[in-house]
Amino acid sequence: MSSFDAFLLLSFGGPQGPDEVMPFLRKVTAGRGIPDERLTDVAQHYLHYDGVSPITAQNEALLLALTKEFERRSITLPLYFGNRNWHPFLADTARTMAADGIGRALVLATSATGSYSGCRQYREDLARATVDLAGEGVSAPEFVKLRHYFDLPGFIEANANAVRDALGQLPPEQREDARLIFTAHSIPDSMNETAGPTGGLYLAEHTATARLVAEAVRGPGAQFDLVWQSRSGPPRVPWLAPDINDHLRGLAASGAATTSGEHAPVRAVVVAPTGFISDHMEVMWDLDNEAAETARELGLGFVRAATAGTDPAFVSGLVDLVEERLSGREPVSLSGLGVCGRDCPSTCCPAPLRPTAEPAAQPARPAVPATES
Numbered sequence: 134m135s136s137f138d139a140f141l142l143l144s145f146g147g148p149q150g151p152d153e154v155m156p157f158l159r160k161v162t163a164g165r166g167i168p169d170e171r172l173t174d175v176a177q178h179y180l181h182y183d184g185v186s187p188i189t190a191q192n193e194a195l196l197l198a199l200t201k202e203f204e205r206r207s208i209t210l211p212l213y214f215g216n217r218n219w220h221p222f223l224a225d226t227a228r229t230m231a232a233d234g235i236g237r238a239l240v241l242a243t244s245a246t247g248s249y250s251g252c253r254q255y256r257e258d259l260a261r262a263t264v265d266l267a268g269e270g271v272s273a274p275e276f277v278k279l280r281h282y283f284d285l286p287g288f289i290e291a292n293a294n295a296v297r298d299a300l301g302q303l304p305p306e307q308r309e310d311a312r313l314i315f316t317a318h319s320i321p322d323s324m325n326e327t328a329g330p331t332g333g334l335y336l337a338e339h340t341a342t343a344r345l346v347a348e349a350v351r352g353p354g355a356q357f358d359l360v361w362q363s364r365s366g367p368p369r370v371p372w373l374a375p376d377i378n379d380h381l382r383g384l385a386a387s388g389a390a391t392t393s394g395e396h397a398p399v400r401a402v403v404v405a406p407t408g409f410i411s412d413h414m415e416v417m418w419d420l421d422n423e424a425a426e427t428a429r430e431l432g433l434g435f436v437r438a439a440t441a442g443t444d445p446a447f448v449s450g451l452v453d454l455v456e457e458r459l460s461g462r463e464p465v466s467l468s469g470l471g472v473c474g475r476d477c478p479s480t481c482c483p484a485p486l487r488p489t490a491e492p493a494a495q496p497a498r499p500a501v502p503a504t505e506s
């Protein structure tokens with residue numbers, strides 16, 4: 134059994150005012166081949182909310198809820214918070230942890246699934262912070278990233294609660310037939326193809342979450358759609374499709390195939406962003422503004438389900454995940470995909486080739502240790 138002396142919440146980060154929007158976006162997209170028009174577009178999403186991304190406040194709320202749950206269960210690890218792209222930056226947090234005498238920390242990333250963007254890039258961030266601190270003569274803690282939690286019972290329960298609440302907001306006559314649509318962040322097809330030890334893990338994990346939530350709400354074999362949102366990158370590069378807006382148009386035009394093979398008109402949808410653990414900018418802009426507007430134009434009833442956020446079932450599930458590592462308890466996998474993201478081979482989820490980026494603009498990628506138990 135291994136011992137840990139701290140817990141680190143590791144996230145993406147987001148701007149906290151209008152002046153921070155462009156510097157944040159440049160940092161996120163450096164060397165990524167994202168067209169300038171897309172950057173200007175996304176800047177408008179943030180500026181619409183006075184340049185404040187919701188993600189930092191959401192993470193602070195999660196950290197507070199986790200702190201309380203640690204206390205309730207008498208887990209004495211101190212909790213820290215650091216980000217990849219904005220304050221508090223991971224390297225600063227790691228420096229504080231080192232000064233506090235932390236030797237080994239469990240890390241929870243705010244992405245529940247695998248892929249380069251959702252998993253490996255966080256491992257690289259941890260490795261880079263360690264290298265950066267070593268350059269200052271500081272020895273960073275050893276970081277151990279927790280496994281993926283896309284099928285954690287508490288995550289499924291929190292999302293199922295949210296879908297039930299959303300269905301309850303539809304007019305009674307639309308509830309039973311409302312289409313359950315799950316969304317996650319689109320990624321390039323090629324990133325999905327290389328996700329996980331044998332490929333396709335991003336799609337497999339999001340499909341598992343969607344199925345488990347749909348079945349928790351409507352019973353075994355329940356119908357559901359899994360679609361994608363927030364695509365970026367040049368149009369000629371294929372990303373996971375269909376996009377939520379195209380999907381809504383398709384449903385309105387041709388209806389949905391029922392189990393008996395007929396096409397029934399779709400009158401209402403519940404859209405559950407199970408690919409996000411809290412209300413990120415992508416959820417607020419791409420769903421609450423854009424997709425809601427598409428549905429309105431099509432005359433479709435539309436309710437967006439809440440994200441897991443600080444739902445007590447989710448918070449408790451995350452602390453189960455911590456206790457699993459503290460006590461060596463057997464992991465629970467509801468989906469049958471098994472334990473994902475724990476002992477990753479070094480070839481797992483490789484950084485995508487970015488043909489449009491200047492080689493010099495590529496940040497140096499520190500080696501990621503193959504295993505880390």
Ligand SMILES: CC1=C(CCC(=O)O)c2cc3nc(cc4[nH]c(cc5[nH]c(cc1n2)c(C)c5CCC(=O)O)c(CCC(=O)O)c4C)C(CCC(=O)O)=C3C
Pocket residue numbers: 145146147148158161162165167171172175186187188243244245248250251318319320321363364365366408409410412413414415
């Ligand atoms: C899989 C995935 C998650 C995981 C889900 C999770 O971890 O929750 C995620 C999270 C997030 N992505 C975020 C923001 C952005 N992502 C971008 C760009 C990209 N994301 C990608 C994928 C993902 N992204 C990809 C393949 C790109 C293309 C560039 C590249 O190959 O790296 C861009 C650039 C502009 C644009 O093109 O949109 C921005 C601003 C925020 C913060 C939101 C806030 O402020 O609330 C969060 C949590």
Ligand SMILES: [Fe+2]
Pocket residue numbers: 318
């Ligand atoms: Fe992103």
